[in-house]
Amino acid sequence: MSTTYSPRQARHAVAPPGRRRSPAGAVLLLGWAGVAAVLALWWQDTGAVVGPADWLIGAGRIAGLLTGYSCALLVGLMARVPVLEQGVGSDRVARWHASLGRYTGCLLLAHITLILWGYAVQSHTGVVGETTTVVLTYPEMVKGTIGGLLLLVIGLVSARAVRGKFRYETWYYLHLLTYLAVFLAFWHQLALGADFSTHPLARGFWYALYVSAAAAVLWYRIAVPMRLNLRHRLRVASVVREAPDVVSVVVHGRRLSELAARPGQFLRWRFLAPGLWWTATPYSLSAAPRPEMLRITVKAVGDHSAALIRLRPGTRVWAEGPYGALTADRRTRRKVLLLAGGVGVTPLRALFESLPARPGDLTLIYRARTADDLALRYELETIARLRGARVHYVLNQADGRSPRLTADLLGGIVPDVAEHDVYLCGPPGMAQAAYQVLRSAGVPAHHIHHESFEL
Amino acid sequence: MNAPSSRPLRRVLLSTLTTVGGVLLLLGLKPHVTTGAAGAVTQSAAPFPTPSASGTSPTGGSSSASGTRTVEGDTVQTRYGPVQLKITLRAGKISAVSAVQLPDQNPRDQEIDNFAVPQLTQEALAAQSANIDTVSGATYTSQGYIQSLQSALDKAGG
Numbered sequence: 126m127s128t129t130y131s132p133r134q135a136r137h138a139v140a141p142p143g144r145r146r147s148p149a150g151a152v153l154l155l156g157w158a159g160v161a162a163v164l165a166l167w168w169q170d171t172g173a174v175v176g177p178a179d180w181l182i183g184a185g186r187i188a189g190l191l192t193g194y195s196c197a198l199l200v201g202l203m204a205r206v207p208v209l210e211q212g213v214g215s216d217r218v219a220r221w222h223a224s225l226g227r228y229t230g231c232l233l234l235a236h237i238t239l240i241l242w243g244y245a246v247q248s249h250t251g252v253v254g255e256t257t258t259v260v261l262t263y264p265e266m267v268k269g270t271i272g273g274l275l276l277l278v279i280g281l282v283s284a285r286a287v288r289g290k291f292r293y294e295t296w297y298y299l300h301l302l303t304y305l306a307v308f309l310a311f312w313h314q315l316a317l318g319a320d321f322s323t324h325p326l327a328r329g330f331w332y333a334l335y336v337s338a339a340a341a342v343l344w345y346r347i348a349v350p351m352r353l354n355l356r357h358r359l360r361v362a363s364v365v366r367e368a369p370d371v372v373s374v375v376v377h378g379r380r381l382s383e384l385a386a387r388p389g390q391f392l393r394w395r396f397l398a399p400g401l402w403w404t405a406t407p408y409s410l411s412a413a414p415r416p417e418m419l420r421i422t423v424k425a426v427g428d429h430s431a432a433l434i435r436l437r438p439g440t441r442v443w444a445e446g447p448y449g450a451l452t453a454d455r456r457t458r459r460k461v462l463l464l465a466g467g468v469g470v471t472p473l474r475a476l477f478e479s480l481p482a483r484p485g486d487l488t489l490i491y492r493a494r495t496a497d498d499l500a501l502r503y504e505l506e507t508i509a510r511l512r513g514a515r516v517h518y519v520l521n522q523a524d525g526r527s528p529r530l531t532a533d534l535l536g537g538i539v540p541d542v543a544e545h546d547v548y549l550c551g552p553p554g555m556a557q558a559a560y561q562v563l564r565s566a567g568v569p570a571h572h573i574h575h576e577s578f579e580l
Numbered sequence: 581m582n583a584p585s586s587r588p589l590r591r592v593l594l595s596t597l598t599t600v601g602g603v604l605l606l607l608g609l610k611p612h613v614t615t616g617a618a619g620a621v622t623q624s625a626a627p628f629p630t631p632s633a634s635g636t637s638p639t640g641g642s643s644s645a646s647g648t649r650t651v652e653g654d655t656v657q658t659r660y661g662p663v664q665l666k667i668t669l670r671a672g673k674i675s676a677v678s679a680v681q682l683p684d685q686n687p688r689d690q691e692i693d694n695f696a697v698p699q700l701t702q703e704a705l706a707a708q709s710a711n712i713d714t715v716s717g718a719t720y721t722s723q724g725y726i727q728s729l730q731s732a733l734d735k736a737g738g
Contacts, residue, residue: 175613175716180607263686
């Protein structure tokens with residue numbers, strides 16, 4: 126419990142604001158329009174398809190064009206563009222990136238195989254000899270080969286099965302090599318892509334695609350964070366133990382209202398202390414941001430989070446954000462249910478404090494193992510008292526059995542749950558189970574707001 | 581908002597089938613026979629006058645005392661670059677075809693030239709006309725070759 130964070134009365138206990146439409150549909154439409162443009166380019170540029178070589182090379186070229194297109198998309202998706210991070214939601218964008226990444230890896234393999242095979246059939250040579258010729262004598266192909274191999278290695282390391290065998294940091298820094306790989310592979314597309322050599326317009330489109338992806342990365346991943354940290358000068362103010370393995374870190378900074386962080390959002394935090402500075406980790410704000418301070422609450426699940434308890438006041442902090450779309454903008458109904466599992470309570474704690482609501486409209490259900498594990502319990506109860514909101518704890522039984530979250534249990538606490546907007550945050554298994562229960566209790570899918578970083 | 585759960589296997593299967601099907605469809609919708617200018621030229625190609633039929637003295641090109649002469653064909657612009665041929669006639673028969681210009685902007689062009697041109701030359705010498713088949717995988721070069729060859733024969737026979 127932190128005295129500096131005594132909850133404040135919400136300033137405006139009025140009707141919910143109008144729902145802001147998620148830009149996800151528009152972003153997806155734009156992405157698919159690009160696919161159509163790429164295929165149209167191929168179509169317009171391809172004559173007769175005669176014989177097996179033409180089929181192989183044709184398929185290889187389509188795969189290659191799509192690989193090149195989606196590489197730019199993959200970079201763009203991870204550029205931390207606000208419309209993606211805050212509009213679509215960081216978790217959803219990360220899932221898009223992961224599935225598009227897997228798909229692109231397959232396309233790349235198909236492109237390499239089909240093109241080399243097709244060329245070999247066409248020129249009546251062996252695949253090995255043809256590969257040597259292509260790699261060593263075709264323009265930009267040494268670079269292209271290195272780029273392609275890098276991409277395949279990175280793809281392999283990122284695959285679900287293999288990723289767990291590496292430390293997160295190994296995976297992360299290896300992943301940064303993607304930029305180099307994409308850069309290296311870019312040039313052979315223009316030098317050898319038959320569609321680009323004959324069409325200045327197509328070449329312009331390709332340059333525009335890659336230049337905008339690169340510009341977005343430089344701006345939103347480098348320039349914006351630098352400006353943020355120079356302006357706000359964040360430092361650790363205090364570290365508070367909230368529960369046996371849960372700590373809160375209070376961070377002070379200047380002019381934090383200009384950060385425009387909203388309750389429910391998170392930042393990526395890099396604590397400039399020995400052993401911690403090389404990892405940036407996303408943690409949600411566990412209280413509505415104040416003009417001079419922010420707070421995160423973290424459960425010790427890994428090396429990084431466990432080390433936070435040893436942070437000394439005064440430690441410099443490098444933060445990036447705010448990100449995330451689990452905010453008041455999502456809301457469309459008067460009544461709101463916040464459903465928290467374990468440390469997932471943190472963003473919901475911030476929303477519990479700040480979501481505009483009349484007395485009786487706001488309910489928080491907090492699932493935890495034991496009463497000792499209820500982090501932020503006293504703050505939650507204070508907020509409930511001040512706001513006329515309700516808090517319910519769902520704890521394991523005395524024999525350690527965990528209660529099943531059922532529609533009946535939910536109905537017992539919130540009889541009109543179907544009339545609520547639901548904000549859901551918890552470990553993946555719990556969130557998934559809760560989602561199904563909410564749906565069966567009659568809550569429409571578009572009224573369930575959740576954020577899940579499990580890929 | 582989407583459900584947190586999804587069926588990964590079904591999604592993988594679906595996207596694979598969609599992609600493979602889509603690519604096959606795109607390729608399948610394209611024509612599968614060679615068409616275009618060269619095709620028409622081949623169809624209308626007049627047979628080269630045989631030595632017995634042509635009693636006239638040869639015109640155009642350069643001739644030598646031994647009755648051998650060379651004729652250059654037109655430069656035909658293909659998508660990948662110009663094609664121009666030179667034919668050698670001995671006693672009214674095509675005895676050799678050589679290339680003056682071929683697409684050579686990148687190694688791929690050269691590779692295609694390397695396998696396609698000898699094959700086309702062999703066909704031309706056997707047929708003694710420009711009425712020859714295109715080489716698979718070298719459609720554009722073949723079309724250029726046939727057109728330039730026809731123009732050379734026209735000049736020689738002119």
